[in-house]
Amino acid sequence: MDEVKRENEALRAKLRSYSTLNTFYHETQQEIARLNQLVSSKDGIIADLRARLGNYEKTVVIEGEEPYIVGPSKSLIESLCKEICKLQQKLKESEEDTAQKLETSKTEIQRLHEKLKEKDQELETVRERPEQEKEREIQRLCSTLAEIDRTQATRAVLCNSLAEEAEQLRAQLGATVQVCQELLGRLEKEKSKTALPDQRTQANETKDSPEVPHLNVILSKLEDENDQLKKRVAYVESLNSKWQKYDSSREEYVRGLCQKLKESNGLASAGPTLTQTPAVGSMPLFQQEIVRLNGLLQDKMIECERLSRERDDSKRRDQERIQMLEQQVLAYIEDFKSERADRERAQGKILDLQDEVGRLQLQIRTQAKNYIILYIKKKRSLLYRYLLQNNPTSMIFEKVSQKRLLILNVKNIYYFLFIIIIMDCFKSQ
Missing domain, CATH: 1.20.5 (Single alpha-helices involved in coiled-coils or other helix-helix interfaces)
Incomplete structure (x- = not known):
């Protein structure tokens, strides 16, 4: 009865724990739905901001380069997209895990309900039994x-x-x-x-050779050997326990034989001489049995010593191999750390050089732009002088305002250069 009550209490405790797990699962589902709503709202905000940014973005045109669009970098957008994909994958995996856990918990709850019903039925059957059967059952349990x-x-x-x-x-x-x-x-x-x-x-x-999987294989082999040695030790311990039981039973058997021998000797001394001869004949048999058992004991002890020596030797070899592998792993770790530090230093130098190259390219562009502007101004002044001196249509150029000529874009530079080259050709003729 007490055992059945304990089992019922344990089953009820399990039911309570599974009900709490079910409530936790529903709460996590609600939390996931709330987080999905937040993510959708954030996605809408991001889309709105991108639309606004597309409306207000500006482009800067530089000679020899593509137009620069103000906005987030592609690498940032790609990294954000990858992070969102990872989070979505994790969310799906968590939902699948929770669904599996819910199914397992439901099956476990059903099983526990069935067990509880069976235990209740057993309790009812025990209660419906008569008192004599109960007493017999109690006596049987006590025995x-x-x-x-x-x-x-x-x-x-x-x-x-x-x-x-x-x-x-x-x-x-x-x-x-x-x-x-x-x-x-x-x-x-x-x-x-x-x-x-x-x-x-x-x-x-061995730096360039793939030693890491080889080391993993060696470690797995060592673990297997260690498990085998543990099994062998357990087998030896079981043999030792069995041998102790056999030794104790043998000692009891020898004591019984000695007691019987003493009784037979007493009977032989008290009785007639006819009963003395079988007792004397039985003595060598007992001695032979004792000698045989002692020989078996010595053989088993020798086997136990041999197994213990083999175990010690295998442990020593395993320890030496483990120490050697640990030293190799430490050396590999140090080499990897040094290589990573060198790589990081080289990457830092590359980034610094890239920054320096970009700065120098920008400086070259600005200097070239200024030089081209000065050259255009110089050629423009020469063109004005030439047109005023030799061309009767120079009044048309005089009427053009200076502002309109100053805001010429970089795209008109080649046009003016072409005109200057033509005028130089006319001068040479």
Whole structure:
């Protein structure tokens, strides 16, 4: 009854948690709808601003270049579009995840409802039973609980014995690890001077080669080997526990045999001489059984020692390989950081040079424009003088105002240059 009540309470707690998750899901849906409305309003504002910007934008024409339109840069617009696409993709993924979670929660709620109904039916059936059956069920449960307590007590005793042995093995392992660390420290101190240039040369040789996937493969292999070793250790521990159980049963069997032997010896001394001969004949059989069991024990102990040595050797090899790979990874990381710093410095220099080139190009354009304007003014004055001296239609040019000539655009420069060239040809003739 108590267990059924506990299960019902757990199921009700799960139902409450799933209902809260459902409310959270609906709230997130409302929040997503509100954010979509905000995004649509912001898109409308952006479209309005773009339309207004298109109405008021101006163009500047420079010789040899395309017209410059005032507005946001294409790179900014592309980056904003990419960011919007990413956010929309994330929104779709989140909606799909929430839909999947909602479906799973619904199925779980249905399953829990079914379990709750089954438990309620079981409770009703238990309540409808007569008192004798209830007492029998209670007695059966008490007996099962007593058996469980006994098994737990035996497990606790075995666990304590195994924990003591494990602590001893850990202490031995810690001592061996300390000794290995001391030896490794000495070796590193001795080989530090020669190992660094070797690592540098190895890193330089393997810089251009695709070593990263190779390292990933090696790490995966090491993880697999580590899992296999863990499984082997668990198997050895299980064998050890089984062997302890077998040893305890063997000792009990030997004690029983000794007790029987003592009883048989007592009966032989008290009874007639006829009963003495089978007891004497049974002694070698017991001794042979004891010898055989001792031999099996020694074989199993030797096998356990061999497996423990193999485990220690494999751990040591794995540790050495892991240290070597860690050193290689550190060298690769340092090389990558140095390359990235060099790349960033080169990129900064390129940007500075581009800025300098743009500034110089602008300066050249302004100087060329000023030079062309001065040249046009000079040629224009010479043209006026020539027309006033030699051309009878010079009065037409006198009537043209100076303002109209000054606001000539850059597009008319070639026209005036052509006229000046023609006048120079007339002078030469």
